[in-house]
Amino acid sequence: MSALPDPHAASGRRAIELQTIGMTKIFGSLVALEDVSIHVRPGTLHALLGENGAGKSTLVKCIMGFYQPTRGSVLINGKEEIIATPRDAHAHGIGMVYQHFTLVPSLTAAENLVISRAHPPAVIDWRKEIAGLEAFLEKMPFKVPLQVPVASLSAGEKQKLEILKQLYLDQRFLILDEPTSVLTPGEADEVLGLLRGMTEAGDLTILMISHKFREVTAYADDVTVLRRGRMIGGGRVGELTVDDMSRMMIGDTKIRERAARKSFEASKVTLELAGVCALDDAGLPAVDAVNLKVHAGEIVGIAGVSGNGQSALIEVLSGQRDMSEGQLFIDGQDFVPQRQQMAKYKVFGLPEEPLKNAAVPRMTVAENIAFRSFDEPPIASRFGFMSPKPMRKKARELIAAYRVKTPSTEEPIENLSGGNVQRAILARELSGEVEVLIVANPCFGLDFASVSEIRSQIMDQRNRGAAVLLVSEDLDEVLELSDRVAVMSGGGIHYVVPIAEADRNAIGKAMAGH
Numbered sequence: 001m002s003a004l005p006d007p008h009a010a011s012g013r014r015a016i017e018l019q020t021i022g023m024t025k026i027f028g029s030l031v032a033l034e035d036v037s038i039h040v041r042p043g044t045l046h047a048l049l050g051e052n053g054a055g056k057s058t059l060v061k062c063i064m065g066f067y068q069p070t071r072g073s074v075l076i077n078g079k080e081e082i083i084a085t086p087r088d089a090h091a092h093g094i095g096m097v098y099q100h101f102t103l104v105p106s107l108t109a110a111e112n113l114v115i116s117r118a119h120p121p122a123v124i125d126w127r128k129e130i131a132g133l134e135a136f137l138e139k140m141p142f143k144v145p146l147q148v149p150v151a152s153l154s155a156g157e158k159q160k161l162e163i164l165k166q167l168y169l170d171q172r173f174l175i176l177d178e179p180t181s182v183l184t185p186g187e188a189d190e191v192l193g194l195l196r197g198m199t200e201a202g203d204l205t206i207l208m209i210s211h212k213f214r215e216v217t218a219y220a221d222d223v224t225v226l227r228r229g230r231m232i233g234g235g236r237v238g239e240l241t242v243d244d245m246s247r248m249m250i251g252d253t254k255i256r257e258r259a260a261r262k263s264f265e266a267s268k269v270t271l272e273l274a275g276v277c278a279l280d281d282a283g284l285p286a287v288d289a290v291n292l293k294v295h296a297g298e299i300v301g302i303a304g305v306s307g308n309g310q311s312a313l314i315e316v317l318s319g320q321r322d323m324s325e326g327q328l329f330i331d332g333q334d335f336v337p338q339r340q341q342m343a344k345y346k347v348f349g350l351p352e353e354p355l356k357n358a359a360v361p362r363m364t365v366a367e368n369i370a371f372r373s374f375d376e377p378p379i380a381s382r383f384g385f386m387s388p389k390p391m392r393k394k395a396r397e398l399i400a401a402y403r404v405k406t407p408s409t410e411e412p413i414e415n416l417s418g419g420n421v422q423r424a425i426l427a428r429e430l431s432g433e434v435e436v437l438i439v440a441n442p443c444f445g446l447d448f449a450s451v452s453e454i455r456s457q458i459m460d461q462r463n464r465g466a467a468v469l470l471v472s473e474d475l476d477e478v479l480e481l482s483d484r485v486a487v488m489s490g491g492g493i494h495y496v497v498p499i500a501e502a503d504r505n506a507i508g509k510a511m512a513g514h
């Protein structure tokens with residue numbers, strides 16, 4: 001017997017066929033999913049499209065057993081099965097890869113794989129396990145280094161490892177939630193191309209949530225489009241145009257025209273970072289002597305591969321991480337990123353993972369939207385209490401203006417879809433007078449109509465004279481919005497160019513640390 005029982009050989013499991021019949025999920029008074037029947041043919045890559053809040057996550061959570069559908073059933077290889085928990089889904093060969101990594105960073109890839117088994121051995125014989133894992137990797141379309149800590153892998157390698165983990169667990173129906181959102185375009189093509197190879201060989205079936213038409217048209221066989229919880233259309237990708245798909249997604253919702261860039265005469269420096277250094281959680285240098293000036297009416301976009309210090313830099317600027325050295329200035333004055341000074345200098349921002357970093361998940365949408373102004377009239381009453389009526393009124397206005405989909409102002413914000421949490425936080429941050437705006441990956445996980453809307457909002461703030469620091473892993477976003485492009489690598493910024501001189505190749509080299 002081999003060290004690692006080869007689950008594939010043992011079960012001989014191949015690509016799985018999956019159908020949902022009349023899937024319906026009701027949360028209180030909200031029908032999140034209504035009578036959705038989809039058919040994912042075995043050995044195909046099936047894309048699931050829909051605007052933010054359309055019900056994509058709810059559908060896959062019902063398939064995975066995270067939610068119990070109000071009505072409806074799942075057929076696996078033509079047979080109705082009860083999936084009461086994710087464990088049941090795994091037992092049927094259905095696995096899910098999330099947008100965010102679920103690996104343990106301090107463990108190696110090998111350790112992560114072995115502990116992911118339902119019944120890891122009590123005493124692990126590593127020599128045998130490694131031999132078994134190497135034999136497993138031999139048969140896999142992509143490789144990752146097995147014996148280095150996951151923390152030192154690139155985003156692309158981590159994503160590959162997440163997928164490998166599912167295959168190692170013998171899951172032959174994979175649900176991928178926006179699998180390429182953390183990958184460079186090159187890595188995205190590589191991963192999707194290899195997965196497509198596995199589906200074509202009949203080894204795997206994939207249901208992929210995506211907002212990227214390019215990936216859907218290039219790699220998917222079939223598509224299903226959801227709108228407001230209902231299945232609105234779909235079919236063979238080859239028989240549909242991008243226009244067909246986008247019309248199915250948003251109906252006749254108007255897409256906001258991108259705001260034009262207003263030109264300014266030489267303007268003052270608003271935000272200045274001088275020799276900013278910061279350490280990561282392990283006490284190692286994360287931000288290395290960053291010097292940067294952002295002028296009024298200017299967007300400086302910081303491009304870079306994730307994990308090069310951008311998150312720590314954003315945390316420093318939003319007061320969530322101490323600087324180890326350096327200084328910040330706004331309008332030439334010393335700036336300490338604390339609540340009072342942020343209010344004084346009108347500093348607003350959207351950090352990464354807004355539900356975690358910029359919201360209180362269990363509090364209502366109205367309360368979360370009121371955070372910036374809960375201690376100012378009219379929301380604060382004379383006696384220091386919050387007045388619910390003005391708070392709800394303001395929340396209702398912002399919800400309408402930013403098209404946040406929520407059943408009411410009183411819904412806990414954690415119940416909103418990912419894209420709608422993002423919109424609610426942006427509504428809060430962009431609704432006042434903004435002098436400095438600091439945004440990290442503002443369009444992560446947003447549908448195409450929202451991307452257009454949010455980028456226009458950012459451009460509006462710039463045109464009104466705000467100094468905008470945009471950190472984004474999406475190079476296209478940086479190139480589209482920025483007046484100047486900076487590249488962060490290894491914690492430092494050693495490359496800054498005006499947009500007119502920005503060259504993709506040179507930026508790519510700087511991103512790789514050259």
Ligand SMILES: Nc1ncnc2c1ncn2[C@@H]1O[C@H](COP(=O)(O)OP(=O)(O)OP(=O)(O)O)[C@@H](O)[C@H]1O
Pocket residue numbers: 027030032050051052053054055056057058059405406407415416417418419420445447
């Ligand atoms: N646990 C919950 N309780 C209440 N409402 C919920 C819950 N989960 C989801 N919803 C609601 O169901 C609807 C569909 O949300 P879902 O997360 O499925 O959308 P989505 O298509 O995945 O959106 P996104 O692209 O933004 O992730 C939304 O209106 C959301 O607010």
